[in-house]
Amino acid sequence: MGTLRRFEDIPGFDITTDVLIAGFGGAGACAAIEARQAGAEVLVLEWSSGGGGSTALSACEMYLGGSGGTKLQRDLGITDTTENFLAYLNACFGDNGDAERMRAYAEGAAEHFDWVESLGVTYNRSLFEGRDVVALTDDSLMFTGNERAWPFNTLAAPVPRGHLAGGAGHDGGKVVFAAIEKKAREVGAEVRVDARLIGLVQDRDGRVRGGVARIDNKEVLIGARRGVILTCGGFIMNEQMARQHIPKLVEIGRPHGNPGDKGDGILLGVAAGGNAINMGEAFCDIAHYPPSHLTYNIFLNDKAQRFINEDVYIGRLGIYATYQLSEQIYMFLDNKHFGRPDYVENTEIVAVGETVEEVERDAGLPEGTLQETVAFYNRHAANKEDPLFHKAPQWLEPLVEPPFALVSYRLSEIKPHIFTLGGLDTRPTGEVLTPAREPIPGLYAAGRTAAGIPRSSRGYGSGMSVGDATYFGRLAGRQAAKAPAR
């Protein structure tokens, strides 16, 4: 992977198209639709035997808002200004976000919803007000990230932005992708499956002129008159690459994505002069809800210290857990709020007692540590206050009903889901940029092959990747199609 062929050295192309797209997931399929609709001939190569990528594997809770609100938000009486949406994105990724891209997204996401709906995806006009990772009701709008949690709730007005296909639940991605795929085929994009782009063809001036694909065990040279779009996903399934960039997380976590997340697009782009950025950041979760009532309990490190407000999103809890000195993480619960998380395997009750002191002793924690943490928490929770971590009042109740328990969420045992958030530096419109931030003519990227909107697990929320992939996939398709043909 990452092979580069010189245009002047090849005998000619076996096939030629206007826009060549590598990867038929959410980003690639949306790029195909827009490029085709702009009049370009489009050929999509898909490494596996069918399309969908990680988009189809996800619940596809597209994270959309701004412009006063998507049609769905507005139908439910919810206002979401572009500035408020942007304020939230800045709260999430202020330290490493791409300002230009975040603004483009905040400005365009509401229209993107109309577009997805126009493909025939049904979104019910009902809001899920609860706390879940994926609403398993028929509701089509929900809070999916840290909107209602500190400090985000102090930086932007909390607005639900997760848009779910009605009643699809965890199958949302299949439903949405089916609609996208149908459209891509309708408008005449050609899709070749079992076809992997293994190299780019670049001319002497640096312009990408096409690619080399592996199809039916043969190398095929494919010319692209207007451009090549890399939408091959991230690199979490490339073990070597993951170890080179996120070794700590690989050690404890379980790769989450589709088998094609081999880093192909990133490697191809870098070989052509592109710049891979943000490669050390990845998603890492502890899915501590549902059930939502577990949020009443408290998370502790191995010193029995709390380290985060427990009403945060699963990705924020997870990554802050990895920042602790030890991977031994606990949840402390009382009888009233006891439960097991639906989506985390291998949690283990390590101590139970009629008093906190008993639990502390039973767990082998130094005397006073757990007792002081719980007593402090309870004292303030009784007043609906959390002076240290600012968990929202809604989740504050003293943990006082015996028996009490300490449940281990040891990271290497629960195995957080991990996926990568680094990729090619691109313009919002997809042009792949060199380290000097100059576009490489003829080369575009979107989806997790690019460094997109979500740039850290600290600010991640469900639906940000699929929202970003499909939206910026469209922009890249449009941009490539309007490039002059060579």
Next chain:
Amino acid sequence: MGTLRRFEDIPGFDITTDVLIAGFGGAGACAAIEARQAGAEVLVLEWSSGGGGSTALSACEMYLGGSGGTKLQRDLGITDTTENFLAYLNACFGDNGDAERMRAYAEGAAEHFDWVESLGVTYNRSLFEGRDVVALTDDSLMFTGNERAWPFNTLAAPVPRGHLAGGAGHDGGKVVFAAIEKKAREVGAEVRVDARLIGLVQDRDGRVRGGVARIDNKEVLIGARRGVILTCGGFIMNEQMARQHIPKLVEIGRPHGNPGDKGDGILLGVAAGGNAINMGEAFCDIAHYPPSHLTYNIFLNDKAQRFINEDVYIGRLGIYATYQLSEQIYMFLDNKHFGRPDYVENTEIVAVGETVEEVERDAGLPEGTLQETVAFYNRHAANKEDPLFHKAPQWLEPLVEPPFALVSYRLSEIKPHIFTLGGLDTRPTGEVLTPAREPIPGLYAAGRTAAGIPRSSRGYGSGMSVGDATYFGRLAGRQAAKAPAR
């Protein structure tokens, strides 16, 4: 930067040598010596007007040991087996270290000391047993990292490995580099200053055949019959690049290095097909000693929680400080152990009181938080115990003498020193590797242009970069010199 020229496209070289080296710092100069001594013609290009790089700016406490001990260690009766040295390196970088490189270093570092000494650098036969970042005595051996701190002291026998030029103190790098430079010139390496390598010349088969330099405002094409060695330092002085890879640290810290740390070598290497790895890791310090007695005090986050054993190295304290939810970090001190750190500016006393309660109130910390942390610490410190963080007994004394103080080490105010620890993936012998870990013929790298021994601030110790740069610089020089001439 990162420009690539095709060998077949250029008219010919203006100058030709055997081994072309970009950067005359510790790595480049050592590479030049070895390449020249192996019989190769050597041309070194240095971007600035003189040599030295970050090596000359450092105290150059070369981190060396193994093989039973360096001559200096052994003369002081200190044994340091290769396995113990390796165990320590693994404790430091186990999660993201390069096993092959660490072994090569553990096996070769003792001989490297002999070599440096043979250049005429004087190392006094005396051990500094105290705790300091750089010994300002005449002693030439000291502990420079986390050797004596938990958990390192449980994973490897603590051995001092920082080798300082006698009496040189902070000028150690100047002294050592002067000796290296003298040798390089003696053996006949040609050095051109004010000469920046701005591109590589690569042939159709991927072999690097030379480079393009900017000398006297003109582009000069330089052929390298045996190879090009990139020793251009890291990228901490390239603001754009630093923001792309370590945005959080750039936000709070102050870049530490030489002005040439522009990432040139990394960008050139990647443009030629190399793989930049570990780019998200960087050094970040809180230089909380000297004076060493400050180690008796405790560090707290903004919740008044301790988060690390205070007897760790400055880089470990610093990076764990960045893992806290807030950048507001405090040191809590009593009168007996009061003091200001020699190397940290802008610390500020935020509260003083005759009791801990008074300090807590004065600082606006929630009632009980500081009191409980201090009481717990003191209770165990009285028994020379630190059950939570395992600070060594030597630094454990109850903090009980009024008045008490809380001193702010707010990160964005104290501005940690930061420098990069990512770079090109290479073999220990310097060959630059592609993402598939195949060597790029004719291309080598060492020093902070490569991802070397130190790969995180969590395990860093003073002298690891200069030790790595000079040692692996030598290996790269030797390797390039023995490549067949083209």
